[in-house]
Amino acid sequence: MSSRFPSRRSVILGGAAALGALPILTRRARAADWPTKPVKFIVPFAAGGTTDILARLVAQKMSEEYGQQFIVENKAGAGGNIAADYVAKADADGYTFLVGTPGTHAINKFVFKTMTYDQVKDIAPVIIIAKVPNLMSVTNSLPAKSVKEFIELAKAKPGEYFYGTPGLGSTAHLSTELFKSMTGVQLTHVPYKGSAPALTDLIGGRVHVMIDNLPAAQPFADGGQIRPLAVSTAKRWEPMKDIPTIAEAGVPGYDAASWFTLAAPAKTSKEIIGMLNASTDKFIKSPEGTARLIKLGADPTGGSPDDMAAYIASETEKWSKVAQFAGIKPE
Numbered sequence: 141m142s143s144r145f146p147s148r149r150s151v152i153l154g155g156a157a158a159l160g161a162l163p164i165l166t167r168r169a170r171a172a173d174w175p176t177k178p179v180k181f182i183v184p185f186a187a188g189g190t191t192d193i194l195a196r197l198v199a200q201k202m203s204e205e206y207g208q209q210f211i212v213e214n215k216a217g218a219g220g221n222i223a224a225d226y227v228a229k230a231d232a233d234g235y236t237f238l239v240g241t242p243g244t245h246a247i248n249k250f251v252f253k254t255m256t257y258d259q260v261k262d263i264a265p266v267i268i269i270a271k272v273p274n275l276m277s278v279t280n281s282l283p284a285k286s287v288k289e290f291i292e293l294a295k296a297k298p299g300e301y302f303y304g305t306p307g308l309g310s311t312a313h314l315s316t317e318l319f320k321s322m323t324g325v326q327l328t329h330v331p332y333k334g335s336a337p338a339l340t341d342l343i344g345g346r347v348h349v350m351i352d353n354l355p356a357a358q359p360f361a362d363g364g365q366i367r368p369l370a371v372s373t374a375k376r377w378e379p380m381k382d383i384p385t386i387a388e389a390g391v392p393g394y395d396a397a398s399w400f401t402l403a404a405p406a407k408t409s410k411e412i413i414g415m416l417n418a419s420t421d422k423f424i425k426s427p428e429g430t431a432r433l434i435k436l437g438a439d440p441t442g443g444s445p446d447d448m449a450a451y452i453a454s455e456t457e458k459w460s461k462v463a464q465f466a467g468i469k470p471e
Contacts, residue, residue, distance in 0.1 A: 174234050174412050178209040181402075182227050183239045184220030190355050193436060194269055194400050195239040201423045202416070212239075219309055220244040221252060228262035232407035237416070238263065240401040242311050246456040250463035251309035253470035259456075265448035266402040267417045269424060270438035273397055274315050274372035275357040276386055279345045280365070287370050287389035290349065294325035303327045304338035304347035309468065312338075314459055315351040315372055315396040317466040322391050342366055353398050355437035372396045379434060399441070399455075401448060417445055 179202070183195045192214060199210035215223040224244040230236040238244065245263070249255050257263070276287065284290035294301050305312040308331050320327060330347050332338040335356040341347045343365045350357065351372055358380070361368040370386040371377045374395040386394040402420060404413055421442040423429040433440045 172411075174415065175206055175208040177235060178211050179234070180236050181210060181212050181239050182223045182236065183212055183214045184216065184223035184241065184244055185214065186216045187214050190272060190353060190398070190436070190438070191239055191241055191400055193355075194433075194438060197432060197436075198269060198402070198420055198423065201429070202419060205419050205423075219248050219251060219307075221248055221256065224248075224259075224263065225256045227403070227405060228257035230405050232405040232409075234404070234408055234412035236405065237266065238401075238403045239269075240403045242398060242455060242459070243309065245401065245403070245452045247309055247311070247314065247459050247463070249470075250460060250468055251470060260452075262406050264404045264406045264408055264413060265445040265452065266404055266413050267420050267445065268441040268443060268448050268451060269400045269402060269420065270433050271373065271397045271399045271441050272438050273354045273377050274312060274351045275354045275361060275368055275383075276319075276349070276351045276370045276372060277342065277357055277361055277366040277368045278349045279342050279347070280367055281345045282348055282367070284369070285367070287384075287386055287391065290369060291323050291325055291390060294323075294327060298326040299328055301327050301349060302330050302347040303349045303351075304330050304332055304342055305350070306335045306338055306352065307331050307333060311396070311398045312350065312352045314462045314466070316349075318396055318458075318462045319351060319386065319391065319394065321462060321465045322394055339366070351396070353437075358437060373439070377439075379437075397439075399451075400438070403448075413445060 181195045181199050183192050185191050195212045199212050202210040215226055220241055220243040224238055227236055227238040245259055249259055278284055278290060284293050303316050305316065335352055338350060339357060339360055342350050343360060354377065360366045368383055370384050370389045371380065372386055374385065374387060376385055402416065424433060424440040424442050430440050
């Protein structure tokens, strides 16, 4: 005959099951309530650059969406490694995120001998905010009016034309090395400490060509101070639709861009990552978000965390080959 009361054994087992479920329930509650305090977006560069501008745009919209402050904090240095290391070692509680770049996710391990974080194992993808085309431009004193003409000039005088970049290992550097590897031209690298001094020397004719971030180069192209030849991405940039792609202009298959992401410490809750992914994706694909990003020279991207992981893997493989071709040795 069964008792109306539970046995001592069933009480113990039921209690153990309930206790075992507590961490899961707590985690779910945290994800459902998130955020309950300010969230930090860590930017690997100084204020005012493309990374910082995009970070502040997204942070502002997330603050509005969640009714909680999303704060941008700049931690510049070591090509982004200082910021990425900080996030990799931060508490995985959903309150610290990295605004990442090709350097922090795909390039730096080919440039820096000592890496204090693993670009894949220690950083969890959230979303690609946007891709930013590079603009291939030449100094006005150079007679080349197209990519094909520039290739002909460069092949006629191997190593005599100089290309400027914001620094060793930058996307501008590796984008130009990719161009060299696909065309067979020989150009001499002149690294600078940022886009501004490099572009100043391009205007002055001290370097002959640059493949630099569109937001930095476009104002000088629009002002007639440098001559734009092509954009670096696989498709044309709509606001400059008369400018061909490098692929169209004589280098089939060429595709290189800067890109900007949100990422988190590796053990961050998938629920929180999913929430931030969905909110950011909704904003950057909205009419307002798309218009604001395009105005900044950025191509809204979005997608899932898995999409970001797959893209980073393909980019890492591409830049690995370029770094090897360029003979870049980690320092």
